[in-house]
Amino acid sequence: MTGSGEARRGVLVPDRFNQGAVRITAGTVDPSVTPVKEKIGSLYLNRQTGQVFRKTGTGNTDWEEMDDGGGIEEFSFVAGDWAAGIANEIQIVRAPAVPGPGQIGPHGLGLGVAYVTQVFEDAGGNDLNIVDVEVEMNTVTGLVTMRKAPVPPGFVGRVVIEDSL
Numbered sequence: 001m002t003g004s005g006e007a008r009r010g011v012l013v014p015d016r017f018n019q020g021a022v023r024i025t026a027g028t029v030d031p032s033v034t035p036v037k038e039k040i041g042s043l044y045l046n047r048q049t050g051q052v053f054r055k056t057g058t059g060n061t062d063w064e065e066m067d068d069g070g071g072i073e074e075f076s077f078v079a080g081d082w083a084a085g086i087a088n089e090i091q092i093v094r095a096p097a098v099p100g101p102g103q104i105g106p107h108g109l110g111l112g113v114a115y116v117t118q119v120f121e122d123a124g125g126n127d128l129n130i131v132d133v134e135v136e137m138n139t140v141t142g143l144v145t146m147r148k149a150p151v152p153p154g155f156v157g158r159v160v161i162e163d164s165l
Contacts (some may be wrong), residue, residue: 022055033049035060038091054112071109071140074164076140082154092161094142111142116163119146122156 022041029036031044031053038044042055044063053063080108081090085102093099109115117135120128134147146162148154 005066022082023058031055031063032061045151056111068112071130072160073109074158074160075104075107076158077104077156079154082148088148088150088154089144090159092144092146092159101159104159107142107144107161109142109161112139114139115144115161117144117146117159117161120158124156128158131155137148 013075022039022043024043024045024048025036025038026045027036028046030046030051035043036130037060038055040055040057040062043055044055044064045051045109046053052066054066056062056064058146077090081102081104082088083102085091085100089102092107093105093122094101094110094111099105115137117137119131119133121131123129131148136145136147138144146159
């Protein structure tokens with residue numbers, strides 16, 4: 001179990017937003033199960049497993065494991081997905097979420113990183129056309145939202161997302 005003295009020996013990283021400090025600490029527990037008190041944005045390195053966790057909430061067990069990055073995933077969607085949830089919008093949910101109307105996925109890419117996203121329209125056969133859509137990424141939840149203009153109508157296509165850690 002990680003003692004409070006061990007957590008205090010972390011590296012302090014200045015936080016320009018609230019003039020506090022986040023820490024990079026290490027220990028031998030899973031902080032999402034065993035409480036470890038740190039500021040949001042802190043990192044915790046498990047010395048036994050090699051896992052890296054990022055503090056994502058105010059609770060002492062609000063830690064999420066970060067992956068090693070470099071992941072890439074591709075999802076297909078149909079024209080009706082653009083109207084199934086919020087009009088002209090498709091969301092890519094992150095595991096373990098189950099996609100609902102207007103959603104696809106889930107993806108298993110890391111949290112706390114930016115995603116590189118490219119949307120393609122299926123032009124038939126093996127032809128894909130790059131489509132310019134607005135993409136919004138939530139690096140805390142992993143939710144990716146694609147928005148298209150009201151015209152043209154929904155289209156069949158694919159989206160490729162990659163985490164850029």
